[in-house]
Amino acid sequence: MSDDIVLRTEDLTKHYGGVHALEGADFELKHGEHVAIMGDNGAGKSTFVRQITGVEQRTRGRIWLYGDEVNFAGPLDAREAGIETVFQTLALADDLDVPDNLFLGREMTKWNWLGPFRVLDYKGMRDATVAGLERTAVKIPNIRNTIRNMSGGQRQCVAIARTATFHSRLTIMDEPTAALGVQETAQVENIVRQLKEAGEPLILISHNMRQVMDLVDRIIVFRRGRIVANLDRDETDGQDVVAYITGAKTGVEYEGAA
Amino acid sequence: MADTSHGTGGLAFDKSKRAWPNEVNIFIALVLIVLIFEALGQLLPYMKGQSMLFDFNSGRDGTILNMARIKIIILQVSIIGIIALGVTQVIITGGIDLSSGSIVGATAMISMSFAQTELVNGNPNPKAIFGPWAMDLPILVPIAVGLGCGLIAGSINGLLIAYTRIPPFIATLGMMVSARGVAKWWSRGNPISFPTDEYAAISNGNLVDGLTFGVFSESWIVTQVFDGQNPAIYFLLLAVLFHFIMKYTVYGKHTYAIGSNEDAARMSGINVAWQKVMVYAVAGMLAGFAAILLTSRNVTAQAGMGFVYELDAIAMAVIGGVSLAGGRGSIIGTVLGAMIFGVIISGFTYLKLDAFYQEMVKGGIIVAAVVLDQWRQRRAALKS
Numbered sequence: 264m265s266d267d268i269v270l271r272t273e274d275l276t277k278h279y280g281g282v283h284a285l286e287g288a289d290f291e292l293k294h295g296e297h298v299a300i301m302g303d304n305g306a307g308k309s310t311f312v313r314q315i316t317g318v319e320q321r322t323r324g325r326i327w328l329y330g331d332e333v334n335f336a337g338p339l340d341a342r343e344a345g346i347e348t349v350f351q352t353l354a355l356a357d358d359l360d361v362p363d364n365l366f367l368g369r370e371m372t373k374w375n376w377l378g379p380f381r382v383l384d385y386k387g388m389r390d391a392t393v394a395g396l397e398r399t400a401v402k403i404p405n406i407r408n409t410i411r412n413m414s415g416g417q418r419q420c421v422a423i424a425r426t427a428t429f430h431s432r433l434t435i436m437d438e439p440t441a442a443l444g445v446q447e448t449a450q451v452e453n454i455v456r457q458l459k460e461a462g463e464p465l466i467l468i469s470h471n472m473r474q475v476m477d478l479v480d481r482i483i484v485f486r487r488g489r490i491v492a493n494l495d496r497d498e499t500d501g502q503d504v505v506a507y508i509t510g511a512k513t514g515v516e517y518e519g520a521a
Numbered sequence: 522m523a524d525t526s527h528g529t530g531g532l533a534f535d536k537s538k539r540a541w542p543n544e545v546n547i548f549i550a551l552v553l554i555v556l557i558f559e560a561l562g563q564l565l566p567y568m569k570g571q572s573m574l575f576d577f578n579s580g581r582d583g584t585i586l587n588m589a590r591i592k593i594i595i596l597q598v599s600i601i602g603i604i605a606l607g608v609t610q611v612i613i614t615g616g617i618d619l620s621s622g623s624i625v626g627a628t629a630m631i632s633m634s635f636a637q638t639e640l641v642n643g644n645p646n647p648k649a650i651f652g653p654w655a656m657d658l659p660i661l662v663p664i665a666v667g668l669g670c671g672l673i674a675g676s677i678n679g680l681l682i683a684y685t686r687i688p689p690f691i692a693t694l695g696m697m698v699s700a701r702g703v704a705k706w707w708s709r710g711n712p713i714s715f716p717t718d719e720y721a722a723i724s725n726g727n728l729v730d731g732l733t734f735g736v737f738s739e740s741w742i743v744t745q746v747f748d749g750q751n752p753a754i755y756f757l758l759l760a761v762l763f764h765f766i767m768k769y770t771v772y773g774k775h776t777y778a779i780g781s782n783e784d785a786a787r788m789s790g791i792n793v794a795w796q797k798v799m800v801y802a803v804a805g806m807l808a809g810f811a812a813i814l815l816t817s818r819n820v821t822a823q824a825g826m827g828f829v830y831e832l833d834a835i836a837m838a839v840i841g842g843v844s845l846a847g848g849r850g851s852i853i854g855t856v857l858g859a860m861i862f863g864v865i866i867s868g869f870t871y872l873k874l875d876a877f878y879q880e881m882v883k884g885g886i887i888v889a890a891v892v893l894d895q896w897r898q899r900r901a902a903l904k905s
């Protein structure tokens with residue numbers, strides 16, 4: 264297996280009882296590459312993300328990260344392996360503030376010999392949060408505010424800042440701009456461009472055709488749980504992609520799939 | 522607003538946006554309730570202008586406070602308050618613990634049977650549960666047994682809730698019934714009495730003198746406030762400890778995170794199931810400790826001990842602003858809630874209300890606190 268493949272899946276499949284949410288997905292992401300996943304609601308995009316990130320256990324299939332086969336027991340394993348994810352549901356704790364959420368599950372601590380009662384390094388986490396927000400140019404009026412008291416856009420920014428604050432080997436964003444206004448969307452797109460410049464690979468799930476065409480190198484189309492197209496951004500256009508999404512067209516190599 | 526959110530820095534600590542801590546509201550409520558009782562004392566003709574908390578006439582205690590009543594209030598809420606410290610953590614995870622009162626009952630019986638003394642006035646202990654091998658054991662044995670019982674019962678709660686996914690309400694309801702059964706079965710309903718002097722001293726000895734090596738024996742704080750108040754001292758020490766744990770440790774942060782958004786906590790890599798087991802185990806252990814204090818204080822254990830303590834403890838937490846929806850509340854709030862609870866109960870005694878009325882009103886307070894919590898939740902939901 265060549266080392267320039269960041270992520271590879273083979274026959275990745277997830278069934279929820281009778282629902283075949285994801286069926287036989289073969290996927291590859293190269294070093295420094297930004298790939299978009301598109302598809303209608305319920306096409307299986309988020310399901311694909313949940314299998315890669317260890318949030319759920321797949322029904323079938325294999326996953327390789329940087330050439331090593333991985334079997335994540337849970338989301339922490341995936342994160343420790345360097346996968347940072349903005350989930351569609353954001354996965355923020357409403358009653359906690361911004362640094363708490365950024366560091367949830369990987370707190371900076373002192374006195375680690377105390378085990379579960381080890382002491383939080385609030386100052387360290389606050390400083391790192393401010394630094395991370397500044398680096399990504401994400402604006403949040405008051406980081407001590409609880410998520411509950413924030414607008415949808417601000418919440419999204421917190422979730423994105425969380426992935427951008429930690430150095431990662433693969434970033435996944437599931438509809439990161441769905442709830443955002445024009446200005447905030449531009450901010451998120453800037454973060455994505457920064458990742459591209461830094462050579463960090465990314466999987467972006469989005470329904471926004473303009474955004475996808477602007478940002479990524481390659482587009483993967485999901486339809487009813489299956490991958491139906493693998494398109495080079497420079498050799499396709501919006502109409503073409505829509506044809507694949509709706510089922511008017513199916514990629515040659517995927518004939519008979521859906 | 523729009524300007525600050527789109528400005529360049531915008532990260533400043535903005536005081537105006539920081540909410541007024543809920544604990545302040547609860548403290549104000551406590552003061553108001555005291556004032557209401559004081560006003561009633563002045564207004565109701567049969568009270569003849571008595572005051573509840575003040576004693577202006579005699580300066581004999583070196584204070585204008587009615588220390589006797591204040592001590593009773595604090596003492597009354599201390600043992601249940603210790604339980605409420607654990608219940609607070611359980612409710613913050615979004616759960617509930619209905620078993621604490623029964624865990625007190627079972628633990629009271631079991632720990633007391635390891636605390637008995639062999640000879641009572643030169644005769645064999647008439648209430649002996651075990652043979653001579655279990656008599657006059659070192660004090661650490663009944664304490665370890667008591668804490669261990671609470672820990673085991675709490676862990677069973679936690680394991681059921683975390684790994685079988687049955688609702689906390691059902692799991693702890695089961696424990697409530699079973700643990701009471703254990704309490705009655707242990708000695709076939711007979712009380713267990715005559716502990717060693719050391720065991721009786723846990724609640725009745727002079728703890729402050731012991732802790733400070735007698736340095737402050739003569740001081741006002743020891744003679745007027747802490748003398749004979751060991752449960753209150755344990756309550757305050759544990760409250761400080763758990764305040765610190767909930768606010769400044771990973772354990773506390775994860776407890777809040779689970780109650781805020783369990784899925785988010787899981788996706789963040791928190792071991793939600795294990796954290797829940799720990800929280801319920803801690804709650805059980807605190808109930809076990811309450812049982813030790815209670816039996817030590819009464820120098821006897823009875824199967825009915827701790828009856829409906831769980832509801833009083835839940836009421837203290839909810840009055841103190843701990844949200845039944847999870848994620849919100851604090852140890853300080855619960856301590857204030859316990860004080861409000863104690864003031865109201867002893868206020869009724871002071872107004873010479875019959876005990877029946879007290880129970881009726883107590884039920885009303887619990888319901889009122891939950892209504893208030895629902896109202897707060899709706900307001901919070903509107904915001905998000």
Ligand SMILES: Nc1ncnc2c1ncn2[C@@H]1O[C@H](COP(=O)(O)OP(=O)(O)OP(=O)(O)O)[C@@H](O)[C@H]1O
Pocket residue numbers: 279282283284302303304305306307308309310311351
């Ligand atoms: N936990 C679950 N149990 C049962 N079915 C599920 C579950 N999660 C998802 N599904 C089903 O799997 C299918 C794929 O869902 P998924 O969330 O992956 O869609 P998606 O492509 O992300 O859609 P959207 O664009 O709306 O986010 C849907 O039919 C959905 O109903």
Ligand SMILES: [Mg+2]
Pocket residue numbers: 308309310351437
């Ligand atoms: Mg989705």
